[in-house]
Every structure is written in structure tokens, then in C-alpha cells.
Amino acid sequence: MTKVYPNAAAAVADTIKATSDGHASVLTVWKKSLLFNCNGFTVYDGKGNLVYRVDNYMQGNRGEIVLMDAAGKPLLTIRRKRLSLGDNWLVYDGETVVNPLLSVRKHVNILSTKCLAHVTPTSTYANSKNTTSSSSSSSSNKNKAMYVIEGSYSQRSCAVYDGKKNRVAEIKRKEAAGGVALGVDVFRLIVEPDMDTALAMALVILLDQMFGSSKRFSS
Numbered sequence: 001m002t003k004v005y006p007n008a009a010a011a012v013a014d015t016i017k018a019t020s021d022g023h024a025s026v027l028t029v030w031k032k033s034l035l036f037n038c039n040g041f042t043v044y045d046g047k048g049n050l051v052y053r054v055d056n057y058m059q060g061n062r063g064e065i066v067l068m069d070a071a072g073k074p075l076l077t078i079r080r081k082r083l084s085l086g087d088n089w090l091v092y093d094g095e096t097v098v099n100p101l102l103s104v105r106k107h108v109n110i111l112s113t114k115c116l117a118h119v120t121p122t123s124t125y126a127n128s129k130n131t132t133s134s135s136s137s138s139s140s141n142k143n144k145a146m147y148v149i150e151g152s153y154s155q156r157s158c159a160v161y162d163g164k165k166n167r168v169a170e171i172k173r174k175e176a177a178g179g180v181a182l183g184v185d186v187f188r189l190i191v192e193p194d195m196d197t198a199l200a201m202a203l204v205i206l207l208d209q210m211f212g213s214s215k216r217f218s219s
Helices: 123-129 135-143 197-211
Strands: 025-030 040-044 050-055 064-069 074-080 088-093 102-106 115-121 147-152 157-162 167-173 186-191
Touching (some): 025 197, 064 197, 115 197, 167 197
Antiparallel strands (some): 025 040, 025 186, 050 064, 064 074, 074 088, 167 186
């Protein structure tokens, strides 16, 4: 069997950011839980260290997904937005389920198949980033898309763009030695310094919920 990661012995307790020298972080995402017989994700950095995990074994929490660090500390909680039309999700800080930070909406438009989803900040996020700005400015930021995701998740070829159309994250197929593709369950997540890697991984989880062919964690 082809080795997915070079070394899984060391675990990283803290959330990793883009490297301080300004280079992008390259993560290996494996669509497999560390727990037996559970759906989830396991994420390694370029040195083979475990950095993120998703283990959705709590059957009672349907519609909720928790992104954790290597030690099992909840970083972000993802919940389907209730009583809403379409595929809409909310992202919360830690394991709280109040005052969401972001809203993620699946793009539905037969005339535009390139766009996959829109990410917009909530008033909580806008206020935290605009503590010295006016309320009208915060309201304007809240209604403006923070990120747009384009491409094809099924082909593991898509990118995240910020409000200035800069590419801040990208999903690519991962190849083993010799150029042999590892399949869609193992892929690379490339995150630029301007974006938090935990948030980028949360968007991967949401793309899988919206466009993944396998059974959804929260179905």
C-alpha cells in the first residue's frame, strides 16, 4: 500500500499557521478517521505530523461536525443552518454553538457551474475584526462574501479566493512516487499565509458535505 504520509509518530498540539517565512502550508488530507469504523478526516503537515482530525462518532449530534487539533481539542464546530432553503452551514469557534463566525452557502446556479460556495462573515466575525469601525461598516462587511470557492471538488481540483480575487487556498490531487495518483480520498490542501489553515480545512469538510459522493457524516 502506498504511504499516505512520511511520519505519523509526532502529534502537534497547537493549530498550525502558514509558515513564518511567507511560504504556503502544504497539508496532506486523508479522508479517514483515526478511530475504527468512523467517518472522518486525518490531516498531516509536510513533515508527517498529525495536525487536524475529524472523528464523527457521536451519533446523537446529527448535523454537527467538529474539527479538532492533534490532541483532540475542538477548534471549529460546523453546523447545518436550520430552517433555511438550500445547503447552508454555520461555522463556530471551538465547540460553542452560539454566535457563529461564518456562514457558508452552496452555490446553486445552472448558468455558473464554476462557483461551488460562498463564505460570508457573520456580525460576530465582522465586529471582532472591526472593533474600531462603525456599525454601518461592520454591516457592510457582513453582507459581502469573504471567500468564494471555485472548481471541482469531485476531481479534487478547486481553489478558495478572497474578496480581492487572490487565491488563498487550493485543493489538488496527491501523487505518490512515480506520479501515481493516490485517489480522491488522499489529496493536498495548500494554504497561503493570508489564510488560517484550520479555516481552510473547515471549508474542505463543507465541500465534502455539499459535493462528496460518500455518505455524509451528518446525514
